[in-house]
Amino acid sequence: MNAPHDPSSVGAATAQKAHFSAPLRLRGGAELPGFDLAYETYGTLNAAKSNAVLVCHALNASHHVAGYYEKEKDNIGWWDNLVGPGKPLDTNRFFVIGSNYIGSCFGSTGPASINPATGKPWGADFPVVTVEDWVEAQRLLADHLGIERFAAVIGGSLGAMQALQWTLSYPERIRHSIVIAAAAKLTPQNIAFNEVARQAIMTDPDFHGGHYYDKGVVPVRGLRIARMIGHITYISGEAMSEKFGRLLRRGQPGFDFDVDFEVESYLRYQGDKFSTYFDANTYLRITKALDYFDPAADYGGDLTKALARAKAAFLVVSFKSDWRFTPARSREMVKALLDNRRIVSYLELDAPGGHDAFLLEDARYHAALRSYFANIEL
Amino acid sequence: MRPDQKAIVQWVPQGARVLDLGCGDGALLRALWQEREAPGYGVEIEDKEVLACVANDVNVLQVDLESGLSLFADGSFDCVILSETLQTIHRTEFLLREMLRVGREGIVSFPNFGHWSARLQIALGRMPVSEALPYQWYETPNVHHCTIADFEDLCRRIGIRIRERLVLHEGKPVTLLPNLLGSLAVYRCTNGSKP
Numbered sequence: 001m002n003a004p005h006d007p008s009s010v011g012a013a014t015a016q017k018a019h020f021s022a023p024l025r026l027r028g029g030a031e032l033p034g035f036d037l038a039y040e041t042y043g044t045l046n047a048a049k050s051n052a053v054l055v056c057h058a059l060n061a062s063h064h065v066a067g068y069y070e071k072e073k074d075n076i077g078w079w080d081n082l083v084g085p086g087k088p089l090d091t092n093r094f095f096v097i098g099s100n101y102i103g104s105c106f107g108s109t110g111p112a113s114i115n116p117a118t119g120k121p122w123g124a125d126f127p128v129v130t131v132e133d134w135v136e137a138q139r140l141l142a143d144h145l146g147i148e149r150f151a152a153v154i155g156g157s158l159g160a161m162q163a164l165q166w167t168l169s170y171p172e173r174i175r176h177s178i179v180i181a182a183a184a185k186l187t188p189q190n191i192a193f194n195e196v197a198r199q200a201i202m203t204d205p206d207f208h209g210g211h212y213y214d215k216g217v218v219p220v221r222g223l224r225i226a227r228m229i230g231h232i233t234y235i236s237g238e239a240m241s242e243k244f245g246r247l248l249r250r251g252q253p254g255f256d257f258d259v260d261f262e263v264e265s266y267l268r269y270q271g272d273k274f275s276t277y278f279d280a281n282t283y284l285r286i287t288k289a290l291d292y293f294d295p296a297a298d299y300g301g302d303l304t305k306a307l308a309r310a311k312a313a314f315l316v317v318s319f320k321s322d323w324r325f326t327p328a329r330s331r332e333m334v335k336a337l338l339d340n341r342r343i344v345s346y347l348e349l350d351a352p353g354g355h356d357a358f359l360l361e362d363a364r365y366h367a368a369l370r371s372y373f374a375n376i377e378l
Numbered sequence: 379m380r381p382d383q384k385a386i387v388q389w390v391p392q393g394a395r396v397l398d399l400g401c402g403d404g405a406l407l408r409a410l411w412q413e414r415e416a417p418g419y420g421v422e423i424e425d426k427e428v429l430a431c432v433a434n435d436v437n438v439l440q441v442d443l444e445s446g447l448s449l450f451a452d453g454s455f456d457c458v459i460l461s462e463t464l465q466t467i468h469r470t471e472f473l474l475r476e477m478l479r480v481g482r483e484g485i486v487s488f489p490n491f492g493h494w495s496a497r498l499q500i501a502l503g504r505m506p507v508s509e510a511l512p513y514q515w516y517e518t519p520n521v522h523h524c525t526i527a528d529f530e531d532l533c534r535r536i537g538i539r540i541r542e543r544l545v546l547h548e549g550k551p552v553t554l555l556p557n558l559l560g561s562l563a564v565y566r567c568t569n570g571s572k573p
Contacts, residue, residue, distance in 0.1 A: 331441070335449045338449055338450060338451070339451055344439075345431070345437050345438050345439065346438070346441070347428060347432075347438075347440050349425070371429065371433040
């Protein structure tokens with residue numbers, strides 16, 4: 001097909017893969033004997049190599065941040081509304097890198113990859129990975145691409161945890177950290193949601209303790225339920241009411257257990273869709289990465305001490321309707337940064353989208369990011 | 379910049395750490411950085427103003443002043459500025475105390491409700507509208523108007539020590555009958571207990 005070219009799109013994107021053959025020691029103690037990291041880039045790295053922006057993705061997304069694939073034109077990058085020529089993160093000015101993480105099911109080495117020690121998929125034997133490990137892998141990618149210092153690292157949710165961790169792991173290698181809809185650690189309530197999702201997967205008879213690849217099955221039921229519970233927490237109650245109300249699919253109650261309410265249909269659809277493309281072992285690991293993230297843990301829970309080594313300037317953004325990662329969690333980070341006299345701006349937007357608001361195109365949100373990026377000197 | 383802001387820039391020492399409460403579009407903070415090399419943060423609640431701050435490359439924190447300054451540690455600023463914001467605050471006394479908790483010094487400016495034009499309009503049976511008080515009664519964001527005498531009473535009562543006062547009208551200092559002839563008051567103050 002020959003769709004008219006959209007000048008604000010980065011156009012056809014190409015997924016790339018970097019291979020690192022040196023073993024990677026993980027925070028959990030295990031060692032990965034070399035790995036692949038999938039990524040995409042948009043725009044051009046300038047001669048001074050000062051215009052690189054790393055985009056970190058959240059739970060179910062990938063390195064496909066913007067544009068489309070030549071062979072899959074409707075596969076649009078997850079942050080395409082933000083990244084492109086003339087968009088808030090302007091690829092005419094910045095060299096943007098979308099990085100995947102290890103443990104993913106989208107091209108980087110993960111549980112479905114072959115374990116060189118056995119010649120079989122890793123499955124349950126793939127180690128638990130953490131946000132710190134992901135940043136370490138991204139650091140190797142930065143070296144590979146010849147980038148000494150990022151102009152900015154940006155992410156939402158789990159991606160924002162990476163943007164924060166970058167300022168702690170490599171304070172000299174990041175000038176700006178843009179931390180959106182995030183928390184410096186999960187609350188027990190958040191961990192509880194993750195545990196329900198994990199239990200749904202692990203108790204699915206098709207899970208086989210994580211070694212389901214060679215059995216020709218997928219723990220579809222577990223994945224569906226995991227995704228459903230996730231979805232409930234990503235959108236606000238208000239947005240759900242507005243979107244679905246108590247609308248009945250069949251016009252009247254069925255007095256049975258087929259889909260009655262619109263919201264049930266939505267959740268089933270989202271669950272079904274997810275279970276066709278996402279890997280259960282990956283889901284278990286990313287929820288663990290979320291649970292374990294807590295940079296203050298090594299400092300007796302003192303976030304101010306934990307963030308003392310950060311040098312970057314920060315933009316922290318939260319959304320009032322986000323009840324999964326509430327504004328109060330963002331204010332904790334802002335306070336710790338202020339205590340350390342770091343450069344920080346904080347936006348608390350009254351946007352309706354819930355946790356997913358960071359993916360949506362709110363005019364104020366995008367205007368702020370546009371201005372912020374425009375003020376980053378190259 | 380407004381006349382009170384020009385006065386404030388003169389009062390802020392070179393390199394001071396400043397916090398501007400109700401900072402609007404960040405113009406004062408920008409001027410303080412350019413003229414005094416004073417780094418700082420603004421606090422602002424309105425989206426439009428917050429976005430203007432980001433565009434002006436000013437550090438801004440979108441939080442509600444009414445809930446206090448819990449983001450800021452004791453004595454973390456040399457100077458906390460409350461420029462034409464006092465009259466919009468519900469919890470006046472609380473915020474003034476918070477201000478002098480986080481800052482060694484406070485600078486407060488407000489439109490003087492004791493100015494003769496306001497008195498005259500009230501005497502004629504109308505709510506005052508002027509350059510310093512530009513709102514109609516039904517659309518004003520202001521909730522707590524005060525006069526120069528009222529403000530100084532409050533400071534005395536809650537132990538705030540006034541270090542310096544500048545009263546202005548149309549940008550010029552007023553020394554004669556300030557509570558009658560001044561439309562804008564600017565104060566530099568500290569905690570009474572501090573030396």
